[in-house]
Amino acid sequence: MKKEKGLSKQDSGRRKFLKMGIFASGAAVTAVGLNVFADDKTTGKKVKVMTTDGKTVEVDSGSLEKESCCNSHAVSNEEAREGMPGKKFVMVVDLSRCRNALKCQDSCNKNHFITGHNAWLKVYNMRESADTAPYWMPMMCQHCDEPACVTVCPVDATFKRRDGIVLIDNERCIGCRFCMAACPYSTRIFNWSEPDQKAAMEAADHSPKYSPEHAGSPSIKGTVDKCDFCPHMTRQGKLPHCVSACPNDVFLYGDAYEDTVTNGSGQSYRLSKLLEDKAGYRYLDRLGTHPSVYYLPPAERSDDFVDGLENYTEFESVRKPE
Amino acid sequence: MSKYDELIVELAPRKFQRYGKIWTTGLIIVVILGIIAYIDQIIKGQEVTNMRDYVLWGVYISNFVFFVAISFVGSLGAAILRLTKKAWRTPLVRIAEIIAFAAIIMAGITIILDMGRPDRLLNLFIHGRLQSPITWDVIIITTYIAISLLILFIPLLPDLAILSKYFEGKTWLSKWYGFFSLKWTGSKKQWEIQSKSIQIVAVLIIPVALILQTVDAWLFSTTYRIGWDSTNFGPYFIAGAFVVGTGGLISVMYVLRKAYHLENHITNMHFDKMGRLLVFACLVYLYFNINEYLLPAFTAPKAETEHLDELFTGLYAPLFWFVTIGGLILPILILIFPKGRKPLPLFIIALLVVVTSWWKRYLIVVPSLLHPFMPMQGVPESWHSYFPSLHEWAIVSGTLAMALLIITILVRYLPIIPIYRTAKEQGILETDKEGQL
Ligand code: SF4
Numbered sequence: 001m002k003k004e005k006g007l008s009k010q011d012s013g014r015r016k017f018l019k020m021g022i023f024a025s026g027a028a029v030t031a032v033g034l035n036v037f038a039d040d041k042t043t044g045k046k047v048k049v050m051t052t053d054g055k056t057v058e059v060d061s062g063s064l065e066k067e068s069c070c071n072s073h074a075v076s077n078e079e080a081r082e083g084m085p086g087k088k089f090v091m092v093v094d095l096s097r098c099r100n101a102l103k104c105q106d107s108c109n110k111n112h113f114i115t116g117h118n119a120w121l122k123v124y125n126m127r128e129s130a131d132t133a134p135y136w137m138p139m140m141c142q143h144c145d146e147p148a149c150v151t152v153c154p155v156d157a158t159f160k161r162r163d164g165i166v167l168i169d170n171e172r173c174i175g176c177r178f179c180m181a182a183c184p185y186s187t188r189i190f191n192w193s194e195p196d197q198k199a200a201m202e203a204a205d206h207s208p209k210y211s212p213e214h215a216g217s218p219s220i221k222g223t224v225d226k227c228d229f230c231p232h233m234t235r236q237g238k239l240p241h242c243v244s245a246c247p248n249d250v251f252l253y254g255d256a257y258e259d260t261v262t263n264g265s266g267q268s269y270r271l272s273k274l275l276e277d278k279a280g281y282r283y284l285d286r287l288g289t290h291p292s293v294y295y296l297p298p299a300e301r302s303d304d305f306v307d308g309l310e311n312y313t314e315f316e317s318v319r320k321p322e
Numbered sequence: 323m324s325k326y327d328e329l330i331v332e333l334a335p336r337k338f339q340r341y342g343k344i345w346t347t348g349l350i351i352v353v354i355l356g357i358i359a360y361i362d363q364i365i366k367g368q369e370v371t372n373m374r375d376y377v378l379w380g381v382y383i384s385n386f387v388f389f390v391a392i393s394f395v396g397s398l399g400a401a402i403l404r405l406t407k408k409a410w411r412t413p414l415v416r417i418a419e420i421i422a423f424a425a426i427i428m429a430g431i432t433i434i435l436d437m438g439r440p441d442r443l444l445n446l447f448i449h450g451r452l453q454s455p456i457t458w459d460v461i462i463i464t465t466y467i468a469i470s471l472l473i474l475f476i477p478l479l480p481d482l483a484i485l486s487k488y489f490e491g492k493t494w495l496s497k498w499y500g501f502f503s504l505k506w507t508g509s510k511k512q513w514e515i516q517s518k519s520i521q522i523v524a525v526l527i528i529p530v531a532l533i534l535q536t537v538d539a540w541l542f543s544t545t546y547r548i549g550w551d552s553t554n555f556g557p558y559f560i561a562g563a564f565v566v567g568t569g570g571l572i573s574v575m576y577v578l579r580k581a582y583h584l585e586n587h588i589t590n591m592h593f594d595k596m597g598r599l600l601v602f603a604c605l606v607y608l609y610f611n612i613n614e615y616l617l618p619a620f621t622a623p624k625a626e627t628e629h630l631d632e633l634f635t636g637l638y639a640p641l642f643w644f645v646t647i648g649g650l651i652l653p654i655l656i657l658i659f660p661k662g663r664k665p666l667p668l669f670i671i672a673l674l675v676v677v678t679s680w681w682k683r684y685l686i687v688v689p690s691l692l693h694p695f696m697p698m699q700g701v702p703e704s705w706h707s708y709f710p711s712l713h714e715w716a717i718v719s720g721t722l723a724m725a726l727l728i729i730t731i732l733v734r735y736l737p738i739i740p741i742y743r744t745a746k747e748q749g750i751l752e753t754d755k756e757g758q759l
Contacts (some may be wrong), residue, residue: 118375122700139696152544154456155442155449174445175368175438177378178456184546186696190378190438193369221367222438284695287546317700 075235077169080212083161088256088292089143089229090164091243092274095298098123098136098250100308107245108140108227109318112216113197113206118189119317120216120227121242123308135298136308138250140242141166141187141227142283142291149179149188158224164256164292165229167212173223180224184284188226195219199321229292239264248302256292325750330488333587333741335734342581342734349727356720359713360435368438370713376698377691377708382436384683385718388566389429389725390463390538391559391679395567396422396470397531400524402599409747410595413587413739417578418571419474420736424728425570426466432721433459455544458537466527466534473523476516479506480742508753535560542686548629549690554613561607562682565649568600569675574729576669578738587739590665597663600672604654611650629693638689641681649678 100123108114108121120140127134143166150160157173160166180188197218201208208218213235215228230240238244243251244264252269254261262268274280278296285291338346363370373380399418404411434440450457482503489496506512539559542550552558575596579588619630633642653671656662662671688708692698698706710718745751 117705118701124697124699126697148546152454152456154451154454154460155445156451157445157449172442172445172449173439174442176436176456177438178454178541180375180378181542181547181691182545184695186376186694186698189375191367192371192374193367224438314699315701315703 075211075213077212080167080231081159081161081169083163083165084231084234085162086257087163089231089234090254090256090261090271091143091229091240091293092252092261092271092280092296093138093293094250094252094278094296095135095137096296096301097248097303098138098298098308099248099303099305100125100136100311101247102311103245103247104138104242104251105317106319107241110200110204111241112214112228113195113200113204113218114216114225114318115195115197115200116189116191116219117316117318120187120189120225122317125308125312125314133298134305135301136305137295138242139185139187139283140293141229142185142289142293143229145290145292146288148182148184148287148289152178152182154178163231165231167228167231168215168224168226169212170215170220170223170225171210173220175222175224177224184287184289188224190224191219191221194221324752325748326745326752329745329748329750330484330741333737333739333744334485334488335737336582338734342730346727346730349723349730352723353720353727356717356723359716359720363435363713363717364440370711372708372711372714374705374708375701376694376705377688379436379687379691380708381684381710381714381718382432384687385680385721386429386432386436387538387559387683387687388680389425389432389721390534391563391566391683392570392676393422393425393429393466393470393567394531394535394560394563395571396426396466396473397527398564398567398571400473400527404520404524410592412743412747413584414571414575414592414596416474416477416736416738416740417574418567419470420729420732420738421570421574422567423467423470423474424725424732426463426470427728428721428725430463430467431724433463435717435721455537455540459541462530462534462537466530469523469527469530473520473527475502476519476523477740478736479503479512479516480508481737481740482506483508484741485737532560535563542690546695547690548626548693548695549686552614554610558610558614561603561610562679564603565600565607566676566679568596568603569672569679572596572600572668572672573676576665576672578733579665582738584739587744593665593668594660594663597657597668600668600675601654601657604650604657604675608650608654611646625693625695629689632689632692633685638685642685645678645682645685648674649682 102123105119105121105123109119112120114120122139124137124139125134126137143164145160145164147158147160147166149158150166153159154176155172155174157170158166158168158179175190177190180190195218197208197216201218206217210218210220211232213228214232215225219225230238233240239253239262240251243253243262246264249263249265249267252261252263252274254268254271256271259271260268261271261274274296275294279299280294280296282289282291282294359370371380371382395418399411399415399422402411404415434443437443446457446460450460480503482499483506486496486499486503489499536556536559539555543552543555545551572593575588575592579585615630615633618626619634622630632638653675656667656671662668692706692708742751
């Protein structure tokens, strides 16, 4: 098999990583952010990566390959409900770095074939009150540990997995929209009509095959969609689309059990330290939702808020082809 | 003709005259239009509604809550009227139960109309999960349908037997009545079983009805939404249902009395008593409204204040004050006077109560959805507001017409005023030696 061949080719490289202590458990899927299974593309270009014990090491940038997606990895419905063992996926969003570049949204829309009017990932123009500064806030499904949507779903169509991800089985959803009423983050999107994804899928040379693990591929009329935390990418050892697309390294994604998160440039950080140093918090946590997404406050911002206004469209989050 | 026979002739179901026919045809047309709109919604998706990702529930859900609320009248009939054993209730109970039955059936249907995938209805049973308030709703609504059918049907048995005899010439009608009377002969044994069953069902319907209203309220208060996340919601919904149930009963009572010339049976005294009940209901409801709206106005955090402002002085203020004044304050002010409880003024007030109650449900559902925790951004401007689309109006009108049609059909074929009981109370009952009819 092709994949196995790729494995053996990469084997030495992989062992090197293991020795470096980046992967605590050694399971294939732990390669968050570092695609050890990519076709052998040694670029010769070295990039710096931070290991869990805080050391900086240099690896070949070829092993950090992160674009493109696929559904060759579609797993069975049972597996998709179960989740990946020994994992607890988390995301960190550094608000001080966000300047509304919207590359995350574009990539998410493109790779989930979102063709409706409401994106799964939106960058909000936020301002708490008249005397605080405005900031940009990327918001997607928070993959709560106490998900209100899951509690109210009458048919177990939306479910929480052992690895922390909340997904929707669009082949079971009855479209009651109770989960949307229950979600305090307004991240759920309903397919009000037959989703028109044909052109988008053809353009991406994507053959639609339904899996809760790759939401939107395809979307189903009369059911609910939302951010899926990209397990279809994680299973291949790649980062979610928004994380790798962000030019400003706003997003970090990783495994809470390993206490590691990695940003789009491939730099890894200690989750606990990062949250402590930068006063990370979870949005609306007072409601008791316990999100898997952490925010780092918009302090010491690298950019001016107003620069982001250029991209800001109040009434549009899914760009329509001209 | 003996007095007993006269009574049967007076109370037996009659063919519709001109107005009855026009009314029924009108209802059927509205129902058909609703069905056409619904088929279109199935084909095109709920895009044909004006609901969108923010206002994700609209007039279907508020209409559903209305139906559930008005179905409360059935337990009202049972609890206040049947169990108290007051003779004056005899002509009202069956009307109440007919309304309740029609309303709860339509509530069940209306919730399906709101589903994005009605084709997957069975998933509710195959994959049902007990912790979801929707599952509770499914269980309690089906239970209530069963109970309200029983409480309508069991007391009917003697009347059906009487009618089977009465229509003897018209074989098919007589046969149907005979069939549904379950071979009722009026033997002692049958009476025993019947009265015991009625007792059981009448006692049962009260907790079930209370749970039904409460579960309905929990559909909202189990979410975090501003305006819904309230511990007051259960009793608030029960009180509201008490109001609209009483209002609905008075309205139907009045129309039937007019249409069938039942002045001898449904007297001014009945209207007076029901008027008092309505004042009482309104006062209780007013109390809960004060708890729900006025109290938060003192302590509410910012987001909640915005929500309240929109109701008190903002976009929804005209509707809010129409509903509060027309549906609560005015009825109280008018009905505390005996003159206000005369049939015609009471009928007008009752109609007003029913209409405002319908809009009240709308005000409970819609404005809260327009105040999510996150600001509304990144969606088309039209998604920032909501008013039902033509499809939604057609479908909702269809359900309301269907409920009226069910009532109409039941009224056409069932004796609205219990014949047997009335005869017995008037002491003109004629039975053979064994006490059989
Ligand atoms: S809309 Fe679908 S996923 Fe959401 S609560 Fe209803 S059945 Fe569950």
